Amino acid sequence: xxxxxxxxxxxxxxxxxxxxxxxxxxxxxxxxxxxxxxxxxxxxxxxxxxxxxxxxxxxxxxxxxxxxxxxxxxxxxxxxxxxxxxxxxxxxxxxxxxxxxxxxxxxxxxxxxxxxxxxxxxxxxxxxxxxxxxxxxxxxxxxxxxxxxxxxxxxxxxxxxxxx
Ligand SMILES: [Zn+2]
Numbered sequence: 001x002x003x004x005x006x007x008x009x010x011x012x013x014x015x016x017x018x019x020x021x022x023x024x025x026x027x028x029x030x031x032x033x034x035x036x037x038x039x040x041x042x043x044x045x046x047x048x049x050x051x052x053x054x055x056x057x058x059x060x061x062x063x064x065x066x067x068x069x070x071x072x073x074x075x076x077x078x079x080x081x082x083x084x085x086x087x088x089x090x091x092x093x094x095x096x097x098x099x100x101x102x103x104x105x106x107x108x109x110x111x112x113x114x115x116x117x118x119x120x121x122x123x124x125x126x127x128x129x130x131x132x133x134x135x136x137x138x139x140x141x142x143x144x145x146x147x148x149x150x151x152x153x154x155x156x157x158x159x160x161x162x163x164x
Contacts, residue, residue, distance in 0.1 A: 001048055002030050002044035002048045002049075002050055003044075003048055003049060003050065004029045004030075004049075004050050004053065005049050005050065005051055005128050005132040005133045006132065006133065006134070006135075006136040007088070007091045007128055007131070007132025007133070007134075007135050007136055007137075008029070008050075008051075008052075008053045008126070008128050008132055009136070010136045010137070010138065010139065011053065011126070011139050012053060012055070014138070014139055014141075014144045015055060015074070015144065017144075017146070018059075018143070018144050019059040019060075019070070021060075021061045021062070022056065022058065022059045022060065022061075022062075023056050023058035023059075023060065023061070023062045023063065023064075024056050024062075025056055025058075025062070026054060026055075026056035026057065026058075026122040026123035027054055027055060027056050027123065028042070028053075028054040028123070029042065029050050029052065029053050029054065030042060030043075030044065030050050031043040031044075031050075040052065041093070041127040041128070042054075049133055051093070051127055051128045051129070051130075051132065052125065052126065052127045052128065053125075053126050053128070054123040054124070054125050054126075055071070055074070055123055055124045055126070056122065056123050057071035057097075057121075057122060057123055057124060058071075059071060068098075070143065071097070071124055072097070072098070073143050074124065074141065074143050074144075075095055075097040075098075075124045077141040077142060077143055077158065078092060078095050078124075078126065078141065079095055079102045079111055079113070080111075080158050080159075080161075081139070081140070081141060081158060082095070082102070082104065082111055083104075083110065083111035083161070084157075084158060084161040084162060085161055085162040086140060086157060086158070086161075086162060086163055087137065087163070088131075088135055088137045088139070088140075090129060090131045090135075091128055091129055091131045091132040091135055092126065092127075092128065092129070093127040093128055093129045094126075094127045095124065095125070095126050095127075096118045096119070096120045096124070096125040097120050097123075097124045097125070098120065098121055099115060099116065099117065099118050099119065099120070099121070100113040100114060100115050100116070100118055101113070101114050101116065101118045102114065140154040140157060140158070141154065141158070142154045142155040142158060
């Protein structure tokens, strides 16, 4: 049985709590037939783990367009988190949104947005590392905080790049 890595399940749960009525039509996790013909983190690995999650960019009510500003902030905070020393940051492999990709692949472009032909204008694609198979800790992204105090704390950590 294919299953989404627990780290991704936790992230999606936090996003759903933050925007309970968000549009999920572009959400996804397990690969369809087209995906399975190519290499994709949406395809289950040999143990059934799926290492990718798509989050619809519309955080407003289904059908009510909310301009993607929140999605852009979310994608950006994920990128900053991935580049930080914060616990759990090693769970992110790469992020794609609005034609740009960010990853830890190239030293000179380390977790910077790289423009290109990367597609994904309806959803944010997040690929996860093996660490997300066991690490289900909370994602400390300010936009997902449940209180002002927490948001402030997480924002300071994210900007510092560590919790020290
Ligand atoms: Zn995807």
